[in-house]
Amino acid sequence: MDLLLTFVLLTCAHQAVWGDEDVSLPDLPPGEAPEPILTFMERTYKTGRARAAFDAGSPLLLTPYIEEKKLDEARKAAYVDSDYLLPDMDSYAGYLTVNKKYNANLWFWYFPVSGKSVEETPWIIWLQGGPGASSLYGLFTEIGPFFVSTDNNLEEIRYSWGKNHSLLFIDNPVGTGFSFTDDDRGYATNQTTIGENLYNALQQFLTIFPELRKAPLTIAGESYAGKHIPSLGVQILWHKHEDEPINLQGLAIGNGFIDPLSLQRYSHFVREVGLVDDNVAKSMNDLETAVMQFINNGEMVKAYAYYNYLLQLFLSRSYLSNLYNYLQDDIDLDGAYMDYIQRSEVRKALHVGNTNFTSIGVVYRKLVPDFMGSAKMWLEELLENYRVMLYNGHLDIIVAYHPSCSTYDSLSFSGSAAYAKAKRTPWYHDGKLAGYYRVAANLTEVMVRGAGHMVPADKPAASLGLISAFARGISLKEDTASLVDSGKNLLRRLNYCIASDDTSKSCKTEIPLYVNRLNTEESVIPFEYHHFDFCTTDESQSPVENLGQVVFGERIRPSPYKLEFLQNVECKPVCTKTYRGSDSDSNKRLNLLKMGMALSYQHHWILDNMPVTWCYLVNEGGKTYCSTGFPMGCQVRKDMAETTEQILIKFGIQTGYKLTWVIGYFLYHGNT
Template sequence: MRPATVFLLSALIIGSLEAKPNIKNFFSKHFFKDVYGTIDANIKVGDAGKPLILTDLIQQDQIDEAQAAAEVKLDAFLGVKSYAGYFRVDEIYDSNLFFWFFPSQSNFEKDPVIVWLQGGPGAPSELGLFGEIGPFDIIGDKLVLRNTSWTTSSSILFIDQPAGTGFSFTNGGYAQNQTKVGDDLYEAIYQFFQLFPVLQSNDFFVAGESYGGKYVPALGYTILKKNPTGEIKINLKGLAIGNGLTDPKHQYKFADYLLQLGLVDDKERDMLKEIENQVAEKIDNEDWLEASKLIDDEFDAIDSTADLADIHNYLVNYSDFDDFDTDELGDFLRREDIRKAIHVGNTPFQKDGNVYANLQADIPKSVAPLVAELLEHYRILVYNGQLDTVVPYSTTVEYLQNLDFVSAEEYKNAERRKWRYGSDVAGYIKSAGNLTEVLVRNAGHLVPADQPEWALDLINKFMTNNL
C-alpha cells in the first residue's frame, strides 16, 4: 500500500470497504462512532459456496482432514502457505469466528505463535493482515510481499472478532462485555491448538491495538482462569497492546494534550475539559451508555475545533490522501476466487453495526484490574505511537501511573531508556517487573503501519525478553 493507504485501518470506519466515501469525511470520522450504516449487506460475489466450519471435524478428531480442508490454495497468494476457515464458538447462537493463519516463514514448529486482535469495536483482522503485519500488501487488484511482516519470525493467527465482525457471523450472539469476548476467543484459540497440535508447546502471545486494549487482556485473563482445567494448556507467555484503550477514565483526557500541541486554544481546552469531567462523573456512577455518548460528543468537538485530517496521526494532511483508493481491500475480498480460497463462501462481510451497538456501553468500562492481575503471571508490552490523538501516549502513561499492580512503585520511579534501531532512536522504554512501556517515535495510532521495521524489531525483542 502507498503510505496514505495505511489509514484505511481506522479501527471503526469499515464502511469504506463497501462504498467510496468522501475522503475528508472518511478520515475525520471518529474512533468510537457507529458508522456501519453505509455497509451493503448484500454484496454480489457470484457463487463462492458455503463457509468452511471446522469445529465438527476437530471434535471428531479428524485433524488431518481439517487441516487439508483449511489450507488456502490460490496463485494470487504468491506461494505463501496459510489456512483459513471458521471455529464455532457458541452453539446456542451459531456464532462462528473466521480465522486466517500464516505459519512462520522461519521455523514453523518452534517459532512463537501470535494471535492478532484488531480494534473497533468491530474492525476485522484483515485490516491488520493487509495493512500492518501480514505477509501481503495490496497494490491495485494484486498482492505484493511485505518484507516487514511479523510472519518472518512468528506464526500469526488473525481472527475476525467479536462475532459479527468481518467474515465472522452469529445469529444474535453479539458480545456485550469483555467476558463474552474472552470466552469466545478462548474457544477459538483452544480449537486452533487442537487443529495444530504441533504448536501446543510453542510460546504463545496475544497482541492487538486500539480497542484491542480491552480484547487482549480479556483473552489473556480467560486463558489464565481456564488453563488449570483445560485439557490443552495454552502456553501463554505475554501480551502486547498497541495504542490500546484499556482504562477510559484515565485515558479520555485530551484537552491539555491538544492545547500543548497547539491544536486548540484555552477556551476550546476548557470546553473539552468540561466534557471530560462529565465523562468521569458518568463512569463513577456506572452510567455507561451516557458516558459513551459523551465520549462521542468530545470527538465531535475535537473534530469541529482542530479539524484534523486523521485523528490517528496529527501530522497527516488532507492532501496526503489525494491518490488514496479506499476500495482496494473491499474489491479484493469481494472476489469469488478469493472467497473460495479462504473458505468464507458467500458470507457477507461486516453486515451491520450490531457489534458496535452491543459493545457501546462497554466502551467506558475499564479492564485495568485484569491487566494488574495478568502482570503477576505474564510479561506485558504497552506501546504507543507518539503522534496519536485517539489514544495519546500521555493518557496511556496516566493509566499506567494509576494501575494498582505489584510493580507500581518501581514503574513510577523507573529510568527511561533509549531504544535504538540502527542509528535511529526508535523510541523510549520503561520497565518494571513484568511491565514494559514504550513510546514509538514518528508513529500514530497504527504503529506497525507507520513504522513497520521498528514495530517488527519491537515485537521480536519483546518476545525474546530482550528489550
C-alpha cells in the same frame, strides 16, 4: 440501510439518543456542527456490508471435524489454495463455532512461519480494534505477509511480522469481518463474552494445530483490542490448570483503549501541542469531567455519549480530519483489500462462501453500553503472571500517548513502585532513535517516535524489531535492527542452481542485485541511486516501499547488473556514459558525480538479500574492518586516465561473493 443504524450518537439540538435513553449534551463553543465519530471510523475501515458474486463456495465450519476427531481432514479442508496468494506460501482459514445455540462463528486466517520450526518459533495472535474492525485490516495494511497492490494483486510486505513469527488473525467479536451469527443474540454485549468466545475458538484452533501449544505465544493488537487482549489473556490464565496448556508468554497492546476513565486527559494534551485554543480546551475539559463522573456513577451510555461528543468537538474545532495522526491531513489508509476479498475465487479459497463482510456496524452498536468499561483489572492480574508491553505512537490523538500514561501510572501490581521510579531509556533501531521505553517487573512501556495510532503501518521496520524483541524476551537496550530481515518484498527462501543444470528444478540462476539510496556522514541529505548518472535499468519491478521510506530517499531499485549463480564476471560493460565539456548537461551530471565522491557518499546495495559490505584493513594491529555500504568513488591518479564504471564479482560456494568496484574522475591540465 445497515450503515445508518451505526450512527448511535445523533447530534441534534445538543441531544444524544441511544435506544430509549435520551442524553442532554452541553452547549459547545461557536463553530460548525461536529461529525459523528462513527462516520470517522467508517471512513477509516472502509466499513459497511458487501456480498460476493457467484461461485464463492460455502463457509467451512471446522468445529464438526473437531468433534468427530477428524483433525487431519480439518487441516486439509482449511488449507488455502496458494494460487490466489503468493507462491509457496502456506496458510489455513475457516470457521470455529463458539455458540451453537445462536450459530455464532469466529473466522480465522493462520500463516505458519516459513523456514523455521513452528514448534519453537514465537507466534502471534493479532486482534483488531473498533470494536468491530476486521483483523484483515491489520493483515493487509500493517503486519501481514502481503498487501493488495493498485492492480488488485498481492505483493509481499517488507516488514511483515510473519518473517519471524507464525501469525493468527481472528475476526473478532462475532459479527466482525467474515465472522457471523444467525441470531441477534449471538452478538457479544460485554467484554467477558468476547474473551470467552476467543478462548473457545483458540482451544479448537490448537486442537487442529497442536504444534503451536508449546510455541511461545504473544497476543497482540491495537486500539479497542486493548480490551480484547486482556479478556483473552485472563481466560488462558484462569483455565491453565483445567484445559490443554497454552504457552502464553506475553501481551503486546498498541495505543490501547484499556481504561477510558484514566484516558480523560485529552484537553491538556491537545492544548499543549497547539491543536486547540484555551476556550476549546476548557470545553473539552468540562466534557472530560462529565465523562469521569458518569463512569464513576455507572452511567455508561451517558459516559459514551459525552466521550463521543468530546472527540467530535476536538475534530470540528481543530479543523483536523484525522484522529489517528495529527500530522496527517486525512486518513490515508489502504482499502484495496476490500475489493480483493470480494472476488469469488478469493472467497472460495478463504472458505467464507458468500458470507457478508461487515465492519463496525452492529458489533459496535451492541457494545456501546460496555464501551466505557475498563479492562485494567484484568491487565493488573495478567502483569503478575506474564510479560506485558504497552506501546504508543506519539502522534495519535484518539488514544494519545500522554493520556495513556495516566492509565499506565494507575496500574496496581507488584511492580508498580518500581515502574514509578523506572528510568526512561532511548530505544534505537538501525542506529536511529526509534523511541523511548521504561521497564519494571513484567511491564514494558514504549513510545514510538513518528508513529500514530497504527504503529506497524507508520513504522514498519521499528515495529517488527520491537515485537521480535518482546516476543523473545530480548532487552531494548540492543539495537532492534539485528532482529529484522533487511530485505525487501522479494526476500524469500531461494534456491540457486547453475544455468546449465536441469531447468525443471525449482531454483533460480539469476541472483538479483538491488541498489538503495546513497548517504554520507558529511551531509544529512540522502540521494536515490538514479539521482546520480549511474547505469540504470527498468525500475517498474521495484520492491514496494512505504511512504516514509520514499520521503527519506530509501527507495530500493533493481540494478543493471546481471549476475548468474557460480559464474565469475570481470570487466563486463554495463553501459556507456559520454561527457562533453561544451555541454551544460554533461557538466551538470559530471559535477554531481564529483560532488558525491568529494563528500564520500556511500552506495548501499543488496545482493542475494544481504547488504553488500566494504572491508578494509585498519592500522591498529592489521585487523579488517567491515561496514555496510561502500564509497561511490574517489579521485584517482593521472595514469588511470579514463572515467570507469565497472564491477568485478566472483562467486564461491563457501566464500560467498567478492566485489571490486571502480568509479572515479581525474584532473588533467586543470580540466576534468
